[in-house]
Amino acid sequence: MQRNTTRQWVAILTAALLLSGCSGPWNDPNPATNPEETTYFGSFITRPKHLDPVRSYSAEEGLFLDQIYEPPLQYHFLKRPYELQPATAAAMPVLELLDENLNPLPEDSREAAYSRITIRLKPDTFYQPHPALARDQQNKPRYFFNNSQQGDGYKLLSDFPVTGTRELNADDYIYQIKRMADPLNKSPLIGLMSDYIVGMKDFGEWAKATRIDDQWLDLRRRDIEGLEKIDDLTFSIRINGIYPQFQYWLAMRFFAPVPWEADRFYHNPGFADKNLVLDWNPIGTGPFMMTVNSPNREIVLERNPNYRRDYYPSEGSGDDAKRGYLADAGKQLPFIDKAIFRYEKAATSMWSKFVQGYYDRSGDGDPNINTATFDQAFTVGPDGLELTPELEQRDIIVDEEIRPxxxxxxxxxxxxxxxxxxxxxxxxxxxxxxxxxxxxxxxxxxxxxxxxxxxxxxxxxxxxxxxxxxxxxxxxxxxxxxxxxxxxxxxxxxxxxxxxxxxxxxxxxxxxxxxxxxxxxxxxxxxxxxxxxxxxxxxxxxxxxxxxxxxxxxxxxxxxxxxxxxxxxxxxxxxxxxxxFLLDSRQGLVKCQCDGSNSTNYDNPEFDQLYDKVKALPNGPERxxxxxxxxxxxxxxxxxxxxxxNKDYYLSNQWVFNTKRHGISQGTLKYLRLDPELRQQKQEAWNRPVVWPLMASVGLLVLLVVPGVRAYRRRQKLTIRTKP
Missing domain, CATH: 3.10.105.10 (Dipeptide-binding Protein; Domain 3)
Known part of the structure; x- marks a missing residue:
């Protein structure tokens, strides 16, 4: 017993000494990462429900999807007011106004029957590695199965030993718009876009009538009248009337490309039962790809090795240069290799880990400055909101955004x-x-x-x-x-x-x-x-x-x-x-008997007439x-x-750069730059264990126990003396 007791005290003292000399963050909740990679640590509270770009319409899902999928256009990261620019498009789309016979009209025409938007794509844009694009020696898709038994051995994307890629082309965008028209996919835009894109409604009726159960329907079998492939990198969309705002829709993930091979792959027999579906496993051309989707624990994005050449912007607006947002002008994107987003059930837990330095920013998707954390972040001073002294000492970066x-x-x-x-x-x-x-x-x-x-x-x-x-x-x-x-x-x-x-x-x-x-x-x-x-x-x-x-x-x-x-x-x-349009009577919930946007059922004829005028006019005095x-x-x-x-405030730790938030787009992860060495230094400094109470307790226990041990040993040595 003496020997065991001694060993226990040696173990306790050793642990205390190790803790007292520990130089690393002993309470780090994040997983170990490759030191040769730059890893971003973020968080999310709301778990995504849809990861199919034609179906997803929530900001929580955009946190992930907008890093993976690329529509033809994107928003300039820095410029305010918000400005569109090409993403996969080689240049901004060309707009033509047409009469009923598809003859061109002057640019200022007010009576156009159609608008035609022509988009030319950049060459050398490739998809992320994916088994849907893997091909065999005969150049046939490797993983297209005819029955569920053929796919029995595959439960996750990582189970497929071979992946492939190919260049993005015009057919991929056309196929995605057809997916939007297909009622099976339940796109929230199907009603609105069917009113605009010529022939989209007819295509949806064909798809509904042709499909057998939930089997894969090759949408290439039928054309949409308003979609035209001009060559491998060029296509056009013809819409009804004049609608200048249509260009903004071309910057949304609904119009991001999906290759037909992925649609067919995810419709392999038995795959839906294993959740091997596009709504859970994205495939895109963007800067990142999803490698782990465990929304009850974490979601991991990693750099797409096939991502095209893309560069940080060289101009901004306001005080961007002063705030350092132009320091990386012209550098190739993205700056980070991996992003690990951890699931948090409460904003207070997320906030605590941010303050400890274990999350790089106070929130991703959500600003994470709410009633539970506001007083820990800000005080109200003579000049308005100010950081608390604790955060001020830590050089916390504050970004604000008045979102539309x-x-x-x-x-x-x-x-x-x-x-x-x-x-x-x-x-x-x-x-x-x-x-x-x-x-x-x-x-x-x-x-x-x-x-x-x-x-x-x-x-x-x-x-x-x-x-x-x-x-x-x-x-x-x-x-x-x-x-x-x-x-x-x-x-x-x-x-x-x-x-x-x-x-x-x-x-x-x-x-x-x-x-x-x-x-x-x-x-x-x-x-x-x-x-x-x-x-x-x-x-x-x-x-x-x-x-x-x-x-x-x-x-x-x-x-x-x-x-x-x-x-x-x-x-x-x-x-x-x-x-x-939230007050357009034709969008009234009762009047249209649909999920209209006019929740009040407001109906004013003069307002409706002016709305139609505003929709068709470019910015200027008349509009x-x-x-x-x-x-x-x-x-x-x-x-x-x-x-x-609404006005949102976002906080970032001092080792995070290019933190400017965008009120419309969430596809900004590629612009983020980190200093991992500074992060590690601050994590160690902010999370040093306080071990003196443990040492004091150990000392007190020693003082109490040692006399007892000595007394016990004396009793063990006692012998009974008998008379001879």
Whole structure:
């Protein structure tokens, strides 16, 4: 026993000494990496559901897919306002206006029947290594199987011993648009694009009628009238009418190429049962490829060895040069070899690892600055938000981005109480909008981060205006002394409510109190709900919450059975049309009996006419005049409580470079550069173990135990003496 006890104390003391002399980050949660590779460590909270580019429409999925897939166009990383530039395209697309007989029309024509967009691709763009592109000695696809038994030995992409690649061509883009038209793929753009791309709707009907069960259908068997292959690297898309904003869709992953071989490969018999599907295993030409997809643990992207030559931009905007965003101008991309994104269940855990230096940035996809972490990141100083002293000492980099977004409270314009277009109905909505103090909401629930909206167009887009002329005159007055809008008084709101037929919150004839209903999926006992009730109570209007689950809520929205509700929109592309279309009557949920974007069912003929005009016009005085009139119309009609525009803050550790965020595109990982040596130094400095309590405890135990051990040894040596 003595020997065992001694060994235990030796082990404890040795461990304590080792910890006290440890020079590495002993609590590093990240996996070991190859020191010859530059690895980025990131995180995600929301697990992706779809990785098929024709189906995915969420920002959480874009965090990964926008590094893998390449549409013809992309956004300039640094320039603001946002600017499109070629990605796989050799140059910006050529636009032609055509008459009904496909004869060219002048560029300024207003009566074109069609627009034709011609895209020329860069040569020498190759797909990532993938078994779908592997071929045998006869140049036939190696892994196309006729029955499930042939593929029994393959469960993961890594099980295939041979991979292949080939050059990107025009057929790949054409095939992807056909996949978008195929109802089997459930693309969220199928309705919108079928209205624009000539022949797309007919193709979808053919695919639906031709397919047998879920078997692979070779979409090359039929053409789409509006798609034309001109040569291996050139194709054109013909759309109905004039729609200049179509170019923005060409920068979205919906239009990223998918080779027909991949579609056939993933339809091998039995592959769907093993989740060997495109919706789980991407294949692209982008700078990175997905090598691990374990969304309950981690997702890993690695450099695509076949990625074409691509270079960091040589010009930017604003203070980009001052902030060091142009230091890598002209250098070949990407800068990192691997990105490991770890799944986190809570923002607090993600934040803790960022502060320890184990995550390079405070959040990927999400800014990760919320109510749980805001006070740990910022303090409010005389000049606004400032980093906390702790983060300031660590040289944390702060990037902010006012994303083209709008969060608002909508009125159902079909509702008999809050809907309608008569003057009394307008005044009712205006009265409610006045007392619904969005600035107070921002201060209380968003830590002051956000900007009160005056209309439907957010900052950063053409048509957005500031100052006195842009102020919503139905909700605000202009304060000349401060040069800012001032919300109209509660007394004025009461006056409007009385003129609407509800003096003191009661019907002027029946005397019944005005009770309004907010439809939501959240609990009605939350602090936010209490705050909203108090706002309306200022004018004696009662508010009740009708809480349902999300599927039921969506169904109520489609049927027009709501009264008030919270909603939001984040721009797909940086054009005012992307927000004005939210009020186009033809997109009304009830009117179109579809998943339209007009959640309020707003219907104003003059607005619709101007919307059609704005859609077809290039930026200029005529378009701006139409936009301004549309804003005036909806300010008066007040179908929304205008809410606020979002502002995001992102933090990066000091060893991360080129951290500028993009409010539209998430395909920015290729621009990121790291200093791994500095990261390791800081991780070691910030995570040194504090071992003196352990050493003190060991010493105390020694003082207590050693006397006991000595006494025990003495007793063991005692002998019984007997008389001779």
């Amino acid at each position: 977004s709008l969060y608002y409270t909508g009125f159902n314009m079909l509702d008999p109480v809050v809907g309608g277009y008569t003057e009394d109905k307008r005044k009712l909505r205006q009265a409610i909008s006045i007392v619904y103090n969005d600035q107070e909401y921002i201060d209380i629930f968003r830590n002051g981060i956000g900007q009160v909206a005056q209309g439907p167009i957010p900052p950063g887009l053409y048509g957005y205006a500031e100052g006195k002329e842009a102020t919503n005159p139905f909700i605000f007055d202009w304060d000349e002394s401060t040069g800012t809008p001032k919300r109209k008084s509660v007394e004025y709101a009461r006056q409007l409510l009385a003129e609407a037929g509800y003096p003191n919150g009661r019907h002027h004839e029946t005397g019944k109190p005005l009770i309004l209903y907010m439809d939501t999926t959240a609990a009605d006992s939350s602090p936010r709900s209490d705050w909203i009730k108090k706002q309306l109570a200022q004018i004696d209007v009662q508010l009740e919450f009708r809480t349902t689950d999300y599927p039921r809520f969506k169904e109520k929205m489609r049927q027009g059975n709501t009264q008030m509700f919270g909603w939001g929109w984040l721009a797909d592309y940086p054009d005012p049309e992307n927000f004005l 701006l005049s139409a936009i301004n009139r549309m804003v005036e119309i909806v300010q008066q009609d007040s179908p929304w409580i205008w809410g606020f525009n």
